[in-house]
Amino acid sequence: MATLCLDRSLAAWRTAEFRDVFKAEVAALDSSLLPLQAGLTHSSHALGDKIDVVILSTEEAPESLRVRAGLFYAGIIAGCSCADDPTPASEIAEYCEAEFVIDWRSGAATVSLIG
Numbered sequence: 001m002a003t004l005c006l007d008r009s010l011a012a013w014r015t016a017e018f019r020d021v022f023k024a025e026v027a028a029l030d031s032s033l034l035p036l037q038a039g040l041t042h043s044s045h046a047l048g049d050k051i052d053v054v055i056l057s058t059e060e061a062p063e064s065l066r067v068r069a070g071l072f073y074a075g076i077i078a079g080c081s082c083a084d085d086p087t088p089a090s091e092i093a094e095y096c097e098a099e100f101v102i103d104w105r106s107g108a109a110t111v112s113l114i115g
Contacts, residue, residue, distance in 0.1 A: 026053045034071065035112065039098075043076055055067060063104060064102055067100040072093070074092065074093060097115060
């Protein structure tokens with residue numbers, strides 16, 4: 001479970017801009033902080049260069065804001081890159097769901113794979 005900072009999203013909570021701010025802030029994170037590799041279902045290596053975020057639900061808890069989000073990204077099936085390797089190097093669409101728990105006081109957040 002990675003720890004990150006989503007203070008801009010927390011500041012935008014209960015405003016019309018929250019969805020856009022959250023999506024942009026998550027998409028701008030270093031992809032290694034997200035559970036993309038663990039969420040693979042069709043490929044063997046997650047690519048984090050383009051991530052689309054969809055908010056599925058939000059919930060206020062006493063100490064945190066919980067955001068469940070769908071993450072769309074790409075993966076590849078990594079081969080040996082040998083001349084006779086039949087493995088295609090094309091990108092494969094991937095999707096996983098993650099829960100972001102944002103601390104009300106600090107904006108510190110954790111993210112974990114759902115399912």
